[in-house]
Amino acid sequence: MMETNTALTAQDVADILKIAKNTVYELIKRGELNSYKVGRKVRFTLSDVEEYIANSKCIQKPLSGRIASLEPAPLTSPTPMVSRNDFIICGQDLMLDVLSSQIEKLAPATRTLRSYIGSYNSLVALYQGHVQVATAHLWDGDTGDYNIPYVRRLLPGIATVIIHLTCRIQGFYVPKGNPKQIYTWSDLSRPDLNIINREKGSGSRILLDENLRLLGQSGQSINGYRRESQSHFAVASTVGRGGADVGIGQEKVAHQVKGVDFIPLQKERYELVVKKEDFNSTPVQTILEILRSEEFRLEFEGINGYYIEEMGNIIAEI
Template sequence: MHRVALHYTLHTGEDDVARGVQHPLSTLLGAVADAGSIAAAARRIGASYRHVWGALKRWEAELGQPLVHWEQGQAARLTDFAAKLLWAERQAQARLAPQIEALRGELEHAFAAAFDPEVQWLALHASHDEALVALRAYAAQQAGLHLDLRFTGSVDAIRALNEGRCLLAGFHGLAQAPRHSATARAYRARLKPGQHKLIGFACRTQGLIVAPGNPLQLHTLRDVAARAVRFVQRSPGSGTRVLLQELLAAEGLPEDALATLPRGETTHSAAAEAVAAGAADAALGIEAAARQRGLTFVPLAEEHYHLVCLKSALQQPAVRALRALLAAPAWQQQMAQWPGYAPLHCGEVLSLRQTLPWWNFRKNITPPAQNGHLVLSQ
């Protein structure tokens, strides 16, 4: 059995910081798989042909199995073993992304305090979101604000806020979920008007993540259910799992209508990785996760992603700094360029009762489903 050792490096600029835990073998295999030749792979990673060829040979000797089919005049192809190795590493990276980001945050907190005892630090527990990863880097660069970002389920994030384990939480849900919906059941008891305040963040699109070109022609959850395709479920307590309940109800489908895989994934990245590797046929997730892996995205619904804090925290310097950063045109222009995202009341303090329809005491009406897309009023 091969053991794993971890190490980290220090950088002065965010541009040099790679996400995840990098390993040279996975970098080599990914470059060969994507480029189709040793020479092209070498150019992609900025190395010489001789270096890449020698490194692959050394790894083959170390692992005792061939990694690349070397037929002369043919495109370089990964062996089945190498393809499995690459998929396993990518899947592990996607699944461990929340823990890796938490570890990175702990280390950066320690070093930031050592260099500057007055540094601003803000603990944020949130449902997995690619825009928050970008915000973390942007806040450090532009405002010297360090976000201690911990990815967890939406429900767990709000619980952490209420238990005092973070200053800010991130959760998401349909814009027009009715009073007795899954969204209301998941969040209503944990959010109190007058005690909690929302901070606007983003509108984002969720939908089906499927193989390139959508060969199974999956356009709605009813298609997924009728064809019994392998579907990636998200872990309990995640906002996307709550969203799935809402979408199934809108289609008139029971919660057990889908042929879900046994293991629920904790992030959009991990769900998309399962589809990319052929371990699943479809997943529910954000557009950015699909595009990053060359997958096809079928939009199903728009949702609002909110940040929430206690009312008493609004005047804390770190929260005020973050709100100012979110309200800046430069940040909002950056967010608007990402697939499936749009800024929504960025940095504004919002009322629970006015923003979340299931806090209004008038009768709520479930939005109609048309062609498999949940229609939301804005």
């Protein structure tokens, strides 16, 4: 079980963030990542890494390999550093960082930026014209569908195209061995459990709230419901170090955190949403070319937690 004050090496941090070891040292030099020294060796605590993740809350250039859980506060207006001609992709998955880098290689005239915000706020930002690509994994409990019902509600009067990226498995993070035998949504209301929740607007939070609604349960009656975390990684690590009995998140993150088992619940659809007026633009057509390429598929074919059979398919035109 990884404690908050466990000493981590630069390589440990690189593995957690899915970046190069040299990038870790660069983050230290820029004052973005806290560290300490034991003799001549640089060391970190898990709380240093989580603080770095929490502080990475701005639109930024894609950093190939950056952990998918970096996410900012809701984007409400363009920042002065963002040009009107910039192409902004919302979302938190590692796949989007790799996609952004590929766009700039194939369409060098396009400056591609990333905004690490959740699904609900991503669609709102697209509606408001602040971004060009939103991503969503939002489940509707009444229809059992992903994303289409939310695109219709949150982008009224705007013609959109939904492009499939990947499927992922959502489920529970529980301590190794699942000592409290947590398997279903109804288990979360047990008085002996404490959860760690995601922030409002994230796909995982909406999945929880929709399932509670269908069960006729109030989130307010669940221990820990008001305790929010900003990333899948932070949720899993909280469970892994004994700070909560259960959290909700993606399968692939469970493989990165010690002391955690994963209880699969549902396959979700993770998709891109663009305005139809932008569909024939060079950046969007470049995205389709990349997603349908064998090279891009091979990047993710062997990674646990990605199901890419439908990658690049047009799912709906709304």
